[in-house]
Amino acid sequence: MSEQDKTVKLSDNERLKRESNFLRGTIEADLQDEITGGFTADNFQLIRFHGMYQQDDRDIRGERAKQKLEPLHNVMLRARMPGGIINPDQWLAIDKFAEEKTMYGSIRLTTRQTFQFHGVLKPNIKGMHQMLDSVGIDSIATAGDVNRNVLCTTNPIESELHQEAYEWATKISEHLLPRTRAYAEIWLDGEKSETTEEPILGSNYLPRKFKTTVVIPPNNDVDVHANDLNFIAISENGKLVGFNVLVGGGLAMTHGDTATYPRKADDFGFIPVEHTLAIAEHVVSVQRDWGNRSNRKNAKTKYTLDRVGVNAFREEVESRAGVKFETSRPYEFTTRGDNIGWVEGIDGKHHLALFIQSGRILDYPGKTLKTGCREIAKIHQGDFRMTANQNLIIAGVPTEQKSAIEKLAREHGLIDDSHSNQQKNSMACVALPTCPLAMAESERYLPSLVEKVEGLLTKHGIADDNIILRVIGCPNGCGRAMLAEVGLVGKGPGKYNMHLGGNRIGTRVPKLYKENVSEDIFLPELDNLIGRWATERNEGECFGDFVIRAGIVQEVKISKTDFHS
Template identity: 80%
Template sequence: MSKDNKPNSKLDPNAKFADNERLKTQSNFLRGTINTDLKDQLTGGFTADNFQLIRFHGMYQQDDRDIRPERTKQKLEPLQNVMLRARMPGGIIKPEQWLAIDKFAQEKSMYGSIRLTTRQTFQFHGVLKPNIKEMHQMLNSVGIDSIATAGDVNRNVLCTTNPVESQLHQEAYEWATKISEHLLPHTKAYAEIWLNGEKTETTQEPILGSTYLPRKFKTTVTIPPNNEVDVHANDLNFVAIADNGKLVGFNVLVGGGLAMTHGDVNTYPRKADDFGFISLEHTLKIAEHVVSVQRDWGNRVNRKNAKTKYTLDTFGADAFKAEVEKRAGVQFEESRPYEFTHRGDRIGWVEGIDGKHHLTLFIENGRILDYPDKPLKTGCRKIAQIHQGDFRMTANQNLIVAGVPAEQKSVVEQIARDHGLINDAHTAQRKNSMACVSLPTCPLAMAEAERYLPDLVTKVEGLLEKHDVSDDNIILRVVGCPNGCGRAMLAEVGLVGKGLGKYNVYLGGNREGTRVPKLYLENVGEDVYLPALDELIGQWVSDRQTDECFGDFVIRKGIVAEVKVSKTDFHA
């Protein structure tokens, strides 16, 4: 930052900044005129800069695109509402908190659902302006907030759920919470606006700076061998290194990210670089200064190239790392060995080393709602009413009922089965497929994702059955646009929306989540990509090596080239 705490540009100090930099500079530390907009009942939305500023408070303004044309005919504005994403480091939520959010979703949201997200938290969708303040105050009353879950800040910190190794998970979870708290904005704007807090003057943001970060920033804490948080989708990752079951430090991975822009070869998904090992006492200092270097070196002129991954590619990973070491006064040690072997959730019961039992419920698309044949929301509510442990939301959009004593297992399982939360017919393919929200609520969506995924999985299951590999699976992810929310750019088969019914098809990720896939088919529909998958699956089955996953097969056979260095390989 410059001496007057204004943004500067390491690339070109005289360059014209993106308008978001003006917006943040003039926001009075994220306050803007949100309070004024809240009083305006002539519109259901937020105006001018506030449309962007509410993101720093954990909300996105949306409307129901399914009914937008009809409202336009009636000369009505779109049905404006907000989506809220809660801040839940590590995804842990108590039963009493669950009951509170269940009640609000039922009574005050347009859709009545709770949406588990790939950011290991929950979202409310369809909250109208008169209910927004009440929503924040309800969350605050049960110890939840939505501070910094969107916008140009460090967002909700993910952590491997790993309920089996309970002691190690507890340590990792505590670090995820500490990192989240350490990197939060210092402004009291959230409390002032939504909780009627006392107005206090903010003079500086010691870590984030007065104009916050150049772009969104994502952080994880993960425990090998499970890579459920997809470390290579995130700017900053702390990979837990244990000695005899005791956490001793972290390998630090920096510069992952999946978002790109169709047609812009200067944008691309990228894996994170391993900077090396740090001991536990340096964790917060390293987190702070990876953020501070990105704050000062990140591109504030072109937001499409503002993420940490581009900063590393612009200045070099070694230079970025050296600057972090200089600012933190800490030298990275040589990376400690670790291995990722999988990234899916262990659906069903597992027993932890503490003797407690944990039930992972598969929630297709993460959408918890009462459907005619499966009242999922009611089932979760009934479990919460008797559960003595906690719930854990996973980065794969599933829900763990954690810490169940042996004598309560049968009761919990019966409730889950009675309400469709356990379905033994679910295939490995369905459990390893994922989609973003997309239409009708996401304003960026170009194609269907969440609503399309169940039928698409059924068709892929048919292909696997046709080739006698029904028990196997392919990591399949579908997203409505190229912004990366559903992590399709780490899938073995990733479909990225290009237009209604049209997708770019990427192949070549792997099951461990350590390789970016490459474009195979562009702007095609089912009539093209399903027959293509049929043929490729047939080749895979007939010519695969022992335990070879689909993504490894298509690389080995040269069907697509391996992406080793995204900057040079992804678009080549």
């Protein structure tokens, strides 16, 4: 326990973790309780450390209340898939479970480069974990106050460099996992054993969630500034030699609380590749010991850096790791999206990136996406790569199989040449009806919103251009709207805060432009701004750069002082 913990009143989550017997709680007893479909008391929070969130279908909550029924409790599970790689056999297994054992039948690809099941009822939860384990997947530490799923740039072209980066993403994930056997004991009927310590995470785990990425420039497809810890791959002659380390990014905030804000990560410097795990461990350990455990709204790494100072945090990491950061090596981000369509890697293999709107893989009339992925998995000899932009890459396709896979993809609507650049560069979180935190629609609203924005681009003669557009149902940041050129953040039913001024490569936080506005207000504003952008922009100037240069919003340089000013 740190000195801070001894002298300040801790949040109740700290009590919960301390009394949980290393994340076991009474989850097993709750599983046997047939009176409720949900988890009770502390277990409601503890199941998050096992990769699940308790939810209910908010569309029918009112009707069930009238019938004197409790909400239709179920869980959402998020898998742990470092780097987002999944093989065809695994895909077929999760497809089968989604079809047979979930309320919605879908597989949802997430911005954390993994998949989620939505609508799993209590009787199916244990079987879900055992099914995943049987194909080599788990959901350990994909939620809760721990290091979560480690992202990695997909980069299908430079296959050798990607393989090295992916292996480090996997090593980091494994190194930072909780050591408790609670997951195996509860869900896999593993042998019970006493847990006495968590050498990296500590007995109370971290003050708040922690996110890590490995990224290969020039593509910032994982949005490094949304994450606590980022390893930017530095290569020489196609071989990985080390990483520039960025610390302290994060996008969540709280409406009306100016002490909370989205923040970019700070550059700590370069490390040779052999020091990667030591640096990862001790960035985590410093945040473990120095993070705020009394106010969860200010508990993330970004607030620790702003409170103690970047230099003090960096020096403490160096002292604990026994490693000095070197001067950062040059790199540049030029893109952050997925290259939809076919690309050929340096190894001669082909890779097909499929655009999946909002990551929702389900069969729709005339567009059988889920069936198509299943049919491809039956014949595919490579792997699938889930991207941090909610898309899916059919990777490692030999030349002789390319036409067969493309035929299946087209037959099932997985390739649709009518998708616009605006569609491909728009994103939404899940929000309603399943997310309990959602204040406004997001995923269900996105298609109609994109269509209207496309209309505005066409109206002003720039139909082939696009704006990085992201919509989220609440300010917790899941859809990364606080790195968009236009970010809409849910404030209430049909109401959003409108933020402007991010950029194409995801290295700038946007600023509030209009607060608590509905579509009938923000769309005319966007119409006017797109019109000005089309006629007044400099050559190659993106929308986010234009609104800052034109003085429409001020640039957010230092979030602590600039974001709310």
